[in-house]
Amino acid sequence: MTIRSAGPETVQDAFPARAKIPEPAHILRDDAEAIAIAHALAEDFAKGAAERDRERRLPFAELDRFSQSGLWGMTVPRAYGGAAVSYVTVAKVFAILAAADASIAQIAQNHVSLVDILRFDPVEARKSRYYQAALEGVRFGNALSEKSGKTIFDMKTRLIRKGDRFIVTGQKFYCTGALFAHIVPVLAIDEAGKGHMVMVPRDAPGLSVIDDWNGVGQRTTASGTVILADVDVTESQIVPSHLAFDQVSVHGAVAQIIQAAIDAGIARRAFEETVTFVRQSARPWVDSGQDRASDDVYSIQAIADLQIRLHAAEAVLERGGEVIDAGLLEETAETVAEASIAIAEAKVLTTEISLLAGEKLFELGGSRSVLSTYNFDRLWRDARTHTLHDPVRWKFHAIGNYYLNGIKPPRHSWL
Template identity: 55%
Template sequence: MTVPAVPPSESAAPTFDLEPDARVIGSDAEAIAIARELAAEFAPGAAARDRERRLPAAELDRFSKSGLWGVTVPKAHGGAGVSTVTLTEVIKLISAADPSIGQIPQNHLAALDAIRFAASDAQKELWFGRVLRGYRLGNAFSEAKSRHVGAFETTLTPDGEGYLVNGDKFYATGALFAHYHHIGAIGPDGKVYLAIVPRGAPGLTIIDNWSSFGQRTTASGNVLLRNVRVGPEGVIPAYLGGERPSSNGSVSQIIQAAVDAGIARGTIDDTIAFVRRHTRPWIDSGQEHGYEDVFSIAQIGDLKIRLHAAEALLEEAGLAVDRIIAEPTDEGVAAAAVAVAEAKVLTTEIAILATNKLHELAGTRSTLGEYNLDRHWRNARTHTLHDPVRWKYFHVGNHVLNGVAPPRHAWS
């Protein structure tokens, strides 16, 4: 595959607007219309950004200032409170244009759901207000060296009127572009909290050392925390989302599924465009044009059907999540987790299938570096490694067969 050797930097930080002034979106329809407009802007530069590993700071400013990063803020706090169905459509549209840009707000949006559910009224006013003005939250949650993805070694320790955070984070998607960082940390009670600190806080170091062959411009590198001070206004009892019925896990997961659906949609669109413009017919087909090849036609049809099936399950999952946001119950949370798991299975499968089929149907010319179409497979293969679908099959089957609800955490 064509992956230019552009080494990540451990010192360079992207320049972006530190005092944003975002639009406040008022409706679901407005959110989708703006997402379509932005997708059309982002798509033409996606191949070059991937090839050069050019971090999309300007695009993210445009994205968050559009108001789309604040669309899930509840109406009671001045936001649009859009449906999860609308949110997934927004993420799909952006991810079809550039899935690195589409992935970056995932943790920001998941944090907003945790704030909605677990924060105090004063904290909601503070953080929702900042987000509506255009400030971005950056992920400092997962760790590379802990026993498993849900085990944290980062600590939150009381110190005077506030707290100190210490630990090392990896997979910190979007941290380089963030105004604030939400850190997953273990408190003195052994429970998980979010600790939100400002960009540039003493003891906070962000290292752009993300070297994956896919999703190359998410800047998902390290965050180092050495006695980083956080005030009580920034400490959110995130563990409540697991102890009580909540949408926290399903919201986190459905956004990941929407990114994969967007990758599939963008790939299929590029496959069709390439076959129409460039692909020659096979010698045995008896046709004048590649797009007249009966086997190519049938396989394009198969891809579209599978994409539509995945998108239909994603919409059903969004409706299930909206139900538990409105009225969280144990039964509803389990049903939503199962629905999201089913959608995650199909969006993963169509993303991988579509990105494989692109080169098979488009032909050898499609592998040339000038097109950089292999980025679709690299992005799909990288992003679908989030939250492995082999466990989604298990949780769906265990619920159907044995009545066992999926576990409540951010990866289920």
């Protein structure tokens, strides 16, 4: 199936009144401003994070502040009015926000990844309009994955031509952000077997978003079901996302660095909570001979180990951002492979430290740290849930095969 060029007037038609925000979002100037805004939002979001998780209270108001801050448009290219911040900065922003509330950070995860997909769209009018939407504060959700197929690549959702229009039909799951979105990007397969991102307005007839997410962690992401019952769309809404993978590109690494950054943020929060709790609330073990838990020699050693691992993960994550930024200057088979491997290394370390830090919080905090008053278990639950996005055991395979046998990793959103 060939998707024809779209005129600017039909691109506008893809945005119904409800998808228009009350006023345009802030436009970022540079990387420093993005990081400063992330810190300010994080201070606010952290205050209610435990209660939102405990009550499963969805963060609608918080997301409005988040998307109006300009951070959802931080990677829009300068040629389209954006700040085009580096991926070192993208990783820092997501880590800062995830340390405050990992669910809120994850809700923006696919939006920022999808903004990168737009650069492969050959239709200038469509690309420009969606870049502008991101700058204005329009939130792109996510209806990408399905849970019924044999593998993640076994997609049943279809894009079918009906004269001059198209019909999308199928069912999605793990749809983080769809419930909060203005536009729900739907990954659908055309009659030629190619994947397209169909930008469906949240209130489009035939689109249903079901809040049936009941995961043990990331409880307020609303990562549930999206059903598409013969949703009618125009070519102005169809972004040929397969182009990001039909050619060599760092898009897979872009998608992955956000994942790793969220895990690094969870680890940072768990580590800081551990240090505070051991200093202020934990009791020394009777055989330690100490008056304070913070003077326990085994606790001191454990904190040192956690800090070293966390610093290592954060350093490798930052290096991964630098490799992506370098790869974007010249995307070749080698630079793309280097970016994927660099982020795979970061993903291994951020996964390990996020899980370990969540566990050590209880071990070093002692029995009182498990009281529901603190809700510390959300940190381990969030880490365990989010790190399941793609298996770290296959990161080791990709890394080892690359360095030992010179085999480049596959090109997809999971590497």
